[in-house]
Amino acid sequence: MASVLAKTKRKKIIFPTKNELSEAMAEYTANLSAKFCKVRGYFTVVLSGGDLISWLSELVEPMYQESIEWSKWHIFWVDERVVPLDHKDSNYKLAFDGFLSKVPIPVANIHAIDKDCAALGDAKGAALLYEECLKRLVNRDIIRTYKASGFPQFDLQLLGMGPDGHMASLFPGHYQIKEKADLVTYITDSPKPPPKRITFTLPVINCASYNLMAVCDEAQADAVAKVFSDNFDLPAAWLTADKEAIWFLDQAAASKIPKGH
Numbered sequence: 001m002a003s004v005l006a007k008t009k010r011k012k013i014i015f016p017t018k019n020e021l022s023e024a025m026a027e028y029t030a031n032l033s034a035k036f037c038k039v040r041g042y043f044t045v046v047l048s049g050g051d052l053i054s055w056l057s058e059l060v061e062p063m064y065q066e067s068i069e070w071s072k073w074h075i076f077w078v079d080e081r082v083v084p085l086d087h088k089d090s091n092y093k094l095a096f097d098g099f100l101s102k103v104p105i106p107v108a109n110i111h112a113i114d115k116d117c118a119a120l121g122d123a124k125g126a127a128l129l130y131e132e133c134l135k136r137l138v139n140r141d142i143i144r145t146y147k148a149s150g151f152p153q154f155d156l157q158l159l160g161m162g163p164d165g166h167m168a169s170l171f172p173g174h175y176q177i178k179e180k181a182d183l184v185t186y187i188t189d190s191p192k193p194p195p196k197r198i199t200f201t202l203p204v205i206n207c208a209s210y211n212l213m214a215v216c217d218e219a220q221a222d223a224v225a226k227v228f229s230d231n232f233d234l235p236a237a238w239l240t241a242d243k244e245a246i247w248f249l250d251q252a253a254a255s256k257i258p259k260g261h
């Protein structure tokens with residue numbers, strides 16, 4: 001595990017309200033989009049599910065609609081529930097309804113899990129095919145690779161954390177957090193429904209250039225405090241990045257962080 005930790009130090013910014021967090025997340029994303037589109041001609045963005053999608057609302061405002069080079073974006077999911085893509089629990093559907101349908105990202109650049117595996121509830125197959133999808137895009141040089149390790153390196157991941165400290169579909173006490181060889185793994189007994197999910201593994205998550213973890217609300221305060229006290233029983237405490245791992249918190253979520261952390 002040490003190798004995945006030996007990167008950037010965790011940073012945080014605390015915002016008075018969710019609105020301000022949402023505005024800052026849009027600005028952070030837009031700035032990185034401009035940087036990566038200019039340098040590489042692509043911007044690879046990884047989404048999670050959950051509350052995060054509603055906080056992306058600021059990015060669909062006219063200022064960003066008009067300035068962002070949406071055609072250069074490629075979208076991925078850090079984790080996905082293995083349910084049909086039009087199911088209410090699908091992270092793809094959540095992102096499509098709340099964000100992707102409102103911005104002009106080419107359909108071919110939206111990399112959802114395989115729709116047949118999703119419809120059949122085949123978590124293992126979905127993980128294998130998603131890993132193949134990542135490798136194909138690495139070969140096409142759309143996804144970069146991380147230095148010598150050869151792992152895919154995404155430009156920006158926008159992440160969330162559950163009140164139990166789970167990140168992506170890496171849950172406390174489940175072995176998936178220890179997976180080091182595969183890029184994508186799966187779980188069939190997720191403690192949070194639905195039970196079947198796929199997830200990027202920790203080495204892939206931590207290879208990203210920029211990881212932004214957004215967490216709001218009092219219900220998350222205990223988990224946030226544990227993360228900032230380096231309690232590594234919580235998967236989210238392992239989050240690092242190549243360039244920057246930054247936590248965007250509202251005041252309620254940050255309210256129990258011990259002084260000095």
Ligand SMILES: O=C1O[C@H](COP(=O)(O)O)[C@@H](O)[C@H](O)[C@H]1O
Pocket residue numbers: 047048049050051052079080081091159160161162163166167168169192
């Ligand atoms: O189940 C999931 O939960 C986490 C956290 O969601 P939130 O609703 O507490 O923000 C999310 O990041 C993950 O993508 C999702 O599958």
